[in-house]
Amino acid sequence: MTSLKVHNSYSRQKEEFKSITPGHVGMYVCGPTVSGESHLGHARPFITFDVIYRYLIYLGYKVRYVRNITDAGHFEEEGREAEDKISKKAVIEKLEPMELVQKYTNLFHWAMHQFNNLEPSIEPTATGHIVEQIEMIKKIMADGYAYEVNGSVYFDVKKYAEKYPYGKLSGRVIDDLLETTRDLENQEEKKNKQDFALWKSAPAEHIMRWESPWGEGFPGWHIECSAMSTKYLGDEFDIHGGGMDLMFPHHESEIAQSNICNHKLPARYWLHNNMITINGKKMGKSYGNQIMLSQLFSGKHPLLQQAYSPMTIRFFILQTHYRSTLDFSNEALIAAEKGLKRLMEAYQELKKMEYDPSKERDEKLESLFYASGAELDDFMNDDFSTAKVLANLFSLVNHINSFKSGTLEKTTLSADCFAYVKSRFKIYIEDILGLKDENESEHSRLNGLMNLLIDIRKEAKSKKDYATSDKIRNQLQQLGILLKDEKDGRMSYQLE
RNA sequence: GGUUCCGUGGCCGAGUGGCUAGGCAAAGCUCUGCAAAAGCUUCUACAGCAGUUCGAAUCUGCUCGGAACCUCCA
Incomplete structure (x- = not known):
């Protein structure tokens, strides 16, 4: 190391x-x-x-x-x-x-x-x-x-x-x-x-x-x-x-x-x-171009197309090296928001994955995971290159999503390797980068309610009653809750 | 004016003398009742000019453009 x-x-x-x-x-x-x-x-x-x-x-x-x-x-x-x-x-x-x-x-x-x-x-x-x-x-x-x-x-x-x-x-x-x-x-x-x-x-x-x-x-x-x-x-x-x-x-x-x-x-x-710039100019009082944090979180500022969550801003900042200037734009923040979402969803997925001993290992894939995981420290050791850390995590996100979609067999990783990847993600995403899941609303009641709706929708779908299943999905979407049919027949939901 | 730094694909941004950064966007395909998500594929850039080098986006010089500091400032 x-x-x-x-x-x-x-x-x-x-x-x-x-x-x-x-x-x-x-x-x-x-x-x-x-x-x-x-x-x-x-x-x-x-x-x-x-x-x-x-x-x-x-x-x-x-x-x-x-x-x-x-x-x-x-x-x-x-x-x-x-x-x-x-x-x-x-x-x-x-x-x-x-x-x-x-x-x-x-x-x-x-x-x-x-x-x-x-x-x-x-x-x-x-x-x-x-x-x-x-x-x-x-x-x-x-x-x-x-x-x-x-x-x-x-x-x-x-x-x-x-x-x-x-x-x-x-x-x-x-x-x-x-x-x-x-x-x-x-x-x-x-x-x-x-x-x-x-x-x-x-x-x-x-x-x-x-x-x-x-x-x-x-x-x-x-x-x-x-x-x-x-x-x-x-x-x-x-x-x-x-x-x-x-x-x-x-x-x-x-x-x-x-x-x-x-x-x-x-x-x-x-x-x-380095500084955060806006239209190429440093953000500062004397320039009159500052966006207050509360405005950023609420979206209430003429320059803002929408509200940006604190984690989006954190991710946005960590995507670049701290000694480079960072230019603010709605486009860049929206991109950060989406990127963060993809990262966090994959992380949630990874946490749910379980090792299945009945399948054969893929040692090549394992060594790739081990190598990528170990590299994260090298990047941080190089003057805190959080941008590289994130890029590396994203390359693993790709694999995790492949497991999820079945393109890759998740069981091709050994139990040890699985545990290693899980712990690397936890350490880097949560402990070092300090990113937390903003959607992780601990509403147990909401969760129960959603599971009920998901069950009803599953039944409707199995009867090919698409009118009902679409109604549930569409109306939930109007409430800002996104239902997703997963590859393996599961359904998940997500608060917008 | 002085000092320092930067100029990367549609956008944001890493990076380095020779090997795909990554994210977002876009296009096609796969999966799917539909949708969303996801996967696969495509898009291959380094301001301009000259030089060093077997080879430069990466080194040198010049030109152009931009920024920070020199004043309160994260």
Whole structure:
């Protein structure tokens, strides 16, 4: 068997994965900013790293998966004013940041649950770690890599870059950064344009504020991840993940901060997922082209031809490599929906199949099953090639369906081989890819009812009373229940 | 403007110096009372130009087109 190799953004190479502490993996993934609802683009990193998390567990690692909630910053909700802080409104009328943050945190958790993502081991919030962040900033200042201006603290990138390779992760040259001229608030406070805020002094109307040695304010964007990853994973940990758009300046700055505080680069392997695009453009707030997850699930968005289930989206995302862009289109999602259905139906069929010892084995076929099953690990080991895993599963789906339709005798597999294939499917579909059968509605009553109707239809068919049998099938179809006459005389049903 | 990346069949998307990715769609056939599903078969692509090579979609150069980052961003 091959060993796990991952593409490390820091070295821009595929490297063999070796954990710092044998048997353990520490993984930090940048979580959501809970000032608004998540859209399709946000789903990608969390599904990607969920599968990575699941695969590491499958490999036998004990994984501590830390994913933060960014709930500190300059937050406003549409229709409500941030000036609440100084207005004379009653407390209950004002925008309460905690209320806002709670609302979107709940929504985020709901979406993660829909996607069947495992919960991270620790989900720390930025607001819950203000003390740690302040301590870290103090350390950086004590080392001389940060300076205070008007109650704000900035990281001295220029000084850092004299000694350390600032820009290595994102491939940036410090001198190029000097060229950019952008209008940002309080730029004149900085010594150099590329410096970034560790702590920002809060203007009177700012609703999120904490006491600090530099006055009332709030933490800069990058420091929370440094503080929380250090606290829960240590000075140096194995994997740091997030979207490619975070490489600069977020992760670059994180490296600088942690490096000054801990005298170590925080993570050994930096993994970045690529963007989801729509009509070739990145989905994002500033482009105004985002489709919220709830809209995706309900189909209520002008760009959507229909609703797409969470598993369809999960499958859609896993069909491509995580480092490639993925273009959204109704056509592509409908294709994913159908493909997923075929995969899951074959899986259900496989689960029902039984070994029959009366038939002769086909060793050639057996070795094909064994080989395909074993290959799945090789694909995952190759920088988590879920696309290849799915392609391989589909080649087995073909065989399973052949068993079902009688083109192949299922009994030509030995009992061992049968058990092996079943377990591979279970491990890969359920445990690693995290796909679950959305039609598996545990309605036992519905099941009983359907069996009754199926029995009646079978009787009608045997009497060649096709009027009755068609009536049952057609009317059920109108209710969104699809009856299928199977090859062996069985009938099955499926909720549309 | 700078940095990085990409351009694959009707669509989505893997991938690699020589051998079928896969999914969806389409066509034909088989099965079936009909339908659906399924199976079999067909459709054989790598932006353009030049070069390296016995051989390139895969390497090099150029051209064209697109994207991401450089600012909040998954």
